[in-house]
Structures are given as C-alpha cells and as structure tokens.
Amino acid sequence: MQNMREPSQKSTPELRSRAPKRQRGHDRVAVLLEAAAKVFCEKGYDAATMTEIAAEARSSIGSLYQFFPTKPLLAEALHVERLERLQGVLKELEGRMDDSSAADIGEAIFDRLGAFLDEFPEFVVLAGRRDIPKDRKARSRAELKTRIAAILARAKPPVTDEIALLSSIILELLRIAVAAATDPDALEDQQLIRELRLMLRKRLEEASIRC
Template identity: 70%
Template sequence: MRMTSQKSSEELKTRTPKRQRGHDRVVVLLEAAAKVFARKGYEAATMTEIAAEARSSIGSLYQFFPTKLLLAEALHVDRLERLEAVLRGMVERSAGISPADGGEAIFDALGAFIEEFPEFPVLATRRDIPKDRKARARAELKELIATVLRQAQPPIADDVDLMSGIVLELLRMVVAVANEPEAAEDRRVVSELRLMLRRRLEEAAAKT
C-alpha cells in the first residue's frame, strides 16, 4: 500500500511498520476501519469497534494509529490513490472519445469505485480533513480530469481549467449524495447531474 503522494503533517505521527508482518497488520486494521466507517459513519464509529472488526486488541490498533483521525486519514489517502489510479487508467484509454463521453466515463468510474469502496463517501465528507492534504488531492484529481478533456476529440483546451473544475464539483456532489442514505435512494439526483455534465461538455466542445 502506497501512502507517499498526499501525506500531511498529521499522517507523519502514525507508526510506520518496518517488517512485513507489521505491514500486513496495518492492511487488516485499515480494511476493518473501512467496514466500520461504511456501516456506522465516521462520527459514530469507535476505535473499539474497529479493533473488534479486525480481531485485534485495542492496544495494537493504537500502536499503529493513535487516533481515529489518523486512522481515517491513512485509509482516505489509500482510497484516493486507488481512485487516481482508476483515472490514470482512463487517461490511457480515453484518447479520441468526445468530451461528453469522457465526462460520462468519469462518472461511471466514480460510481463503480463507490460501489467497491462504500466507505469512500464517508471519508471524503469528513469535516476534519487536513486542509493541505485536501488541497493537494483536489489539484491532482482536477489535473487528471483535465488530461481526459484535453485529449478528447474535439479537445477542450480554452475552457479546460473551468470544465475540469465543474466536473470535479459534480463528482463531489455525487459523493455527497452517496453519503446521504435518503438522497442516495433517489437515483434521479445522480441522473440529473450526469445530464448536466453532458450538456455542459457538449457546449464547451461546440466552441472549438
């Protein structure tokens, strides 16, 4: 598991395992946290429940992650890196498609990602995310989206910064909807966001 590209000052306070057994233990703890966060939410989840889910002692959990914030941050960074890997793969596959199709592909990728990692919306909507790490993550995701739009046919060049920002904001809204049980049941919300994105990208492509 990589946790290098988006580390914050808070993350440096976690213990870094030096042996494979320690690395394996951290993976188990993170996956247990993912299940508990997805099931109970971030605020309601407790370190005791996470330790129990991992079949670990609370002391072992605190040994690697002294606070719930540090545990959530480590898990969030891991999930962000996985999402960025998905988008990098999309960059390689999306050359030549229309901007609107590229936007929908990004939407589809995020939907599949949330299904695979249901804890991601919980992590992404926390109020205690370190500002510096949040800004870096946003910049990295926005640049990956911009790359997809630049290599579309016709490419979006003049408005690429604006459009990539719009795509990112719509994706943020999808994540927020996924974190609200009542809103998540209304598929029309996501459908409307998808339609808005397609129309806006078609308008931008028509200007080229």
C-alpha cells in the first residue's frame, strides 16, 4: 500500500523524480506541477503539503508520489521548469535588442523579469528555498549569466570589454529584486528596486562611454 505520509528527505536520499514515458504521463506531471505552483504560492513552501497539492491537482496522493516521492523533488522539478521559461524569455528578448544601448538593455531585462514574476509568482517562493541543490544552483546561475551576456553583446555602442562583469552585476541585481518581491507591498522594497534600476542604468551608461 502506498505510504500516505510525506516521505522524509533525509531517510530516503536516493529518491528521484520519475520521468513519464507516455504523453498521458507528461500531461499528468504538467497538472501536478501547476497544482504545486498554486499551493506553494498560496501557502508558502514550508507550509504546503503534498496532500494539498494532490487535492489541488484532483489527483490521488499515490499518483503524486509516483512521480515525485518528496516535496523537495517536486519543488525542484517546478523550479527547473520555471527557470527554463525564464531562459526562454531572455532568449526572446535577445532577438529584439539589436542596436539598443546597454542602459536600455538593462531596463528591458528588469521589465521582463517583472512581467515574468507577475505571471509566475511562485518563482519567488521556489527561489527562496533552503534545500536547492548546490550544483544545480551554480549551473542555473552560469546559464543565466551567459544568456544576459548574449543580450549585452547586442548593445550599441558595444560594451565588449566589460560584458562578463556587467552580466554578473545584472544577475546579482536580479537576484536581489526576486528576493525583494517576497514582500511586494513594502514601500522600502519598491524604493530599493527603483534605486537598483537607477544604479544599473548609470553603470551601463558609464560602460558604454568607456568602451
């Protein structure tokens, strides 16, 4: 009989998400992930339960555990899926930035991040987890930095000599912006984001002049 309790991550470190082999399985996983997104957003990661997620997906708890044996594995699968979407957003932005100034590119990246967070508010919850695998976190960071660098490479005048540094700065500011989004109603957070954007624009304008 399927264990109805949420498995302990520490007692079963070898557990992994099970990839579906048929379209029906892919569809089922998609429903489970969207249900998890809603529950994580409403309850928060720590308070959310697998039972609530299964109920939101109108699925049995056994079906949920079949694909995701633990809540951290479910959250990680959803986080990776959302990161892939973010990569797609940045790739699409890259195609529209020809001949834009570096400062305008920085503004555009921040604007698209804001739109992304509005569409996928659970991303903030997922990014704030304490159990994110370190290797995946480093890999995702490197991939996002590469994508940002590709966008900056379109800038006119070019900022070629400082692309690596500027990409790191933008990525760090984006991380701060995501963290600040945990409390979007706080006036201090809104002021912080505005100041960060002004600082970024000034830095990018200076880079354009120097290069």
